[in-house]
Amino acid sequence: MYVYIIDDDDAVRESTQLLLESTDLSEIIKTFPSGDDFFSADLLGTTGCVLLDIRMPGMNGVDVLKKIKAEKSNLTVVMISGHGDIPKAVETMKEGAYSFIEKPFSDIDIINVVTEALSVSQTSHEQAELRQKAEATISKLTPREKEVLDKLVEGLLNKVIAYELGISTRTVEVHRARIMEKLEVKSLPEMVRLYFLAGTGDATLAPV
Known part of the structure; x- marks a missing residue:
């Protein structure tokens, strides 16, 4: 299980990483300044949570979300939004985002949403394994x-x-x-x- 932070803002990435490292998630956190860097790391087959900023140059957060969902990844996506992005953040939930969190977020809010998202991702992973086993059995x-x-x-x-x-x-x-x-x-x-x-x-x- 991993937590991936994708945000072009160095300060947000670093502060969020430091916060999560203060919990029992410290060994599974990876950060990326862009969606392209994340996809280059070939991590869609893993299980975990993606903290994804909506506004980024190049491939924006919505584009990254759509690509993650198109690949049928078990990663659970939480959008990070500024105040002006709330309507867009709500809209991303129709595209498959689990939730969104508004900047500036509190420590407890980000820890809670990441914990929930990790649980959802684990369940999704287990269901995918069951489905594959069922398909193989039926065959x-x-x-x-x-x-x-x-x-x-x-x-x-x-x-x-x-x-x-x-x-x-x-x-x-x-x-x-x-x-x-x-x-x-x-x-x-x-x-x-x-x-x-x-x-x-x-x-x-x-x-x-």
């Missing part, structure tokens, strides 16, 4: 097993699935058992959660 199924799984998720009974696929109910039962074995689940609810996690990310693998 083990044969085309016919995938057809049966699709029907099961629709909530159809075995006999209805058999009719629609032109196979026997016993064959559906066999496929269902193999599907559960391959997916390493013990119940239909677990199967459904895994299915949607792999497909849309709307479900979790919480125990039933």
Whole structure:
């Protein structure tokens, strides 16, 4: 987990870094004077929080935010705004920013928002890992097993699935058992959660 500070203002970068170094985040802080410098460091695959100034020469904060989101990074972005940038900061939340903080910010406010953002990023990272695992697991199924799984998720009974696929109910039962074995689940609810996690990310693998 990292905290990345991207701000062209040397004083803001240094003071924010010193503040965060007074907490237990001291070993994971990196600073950058521009978005280009940040992207050159190739850090989008990491997990953590980005403190991102809105107004910067060249690539501004909104451009940096959009690029981070376009790359589907698990980094959580907090915008740093001056008073005149508040409307723009609010607008960035529609682009995927987690929050924004207004200059001059208090010590407790910046520590709190960074702590929250790190927690969000960690959760996002864990969900991404679960999704990848779910996709890999689903890929083990044969085309016919995938057809049966699709029907099961629709909530159809075995006999209805058999009719629609032109196979026997016993064959559906066999496929269902193999599907559960391959997916390493013990119940239909677990199967459904895994299915949607792999497909849309709307479900979790919480125990039933």
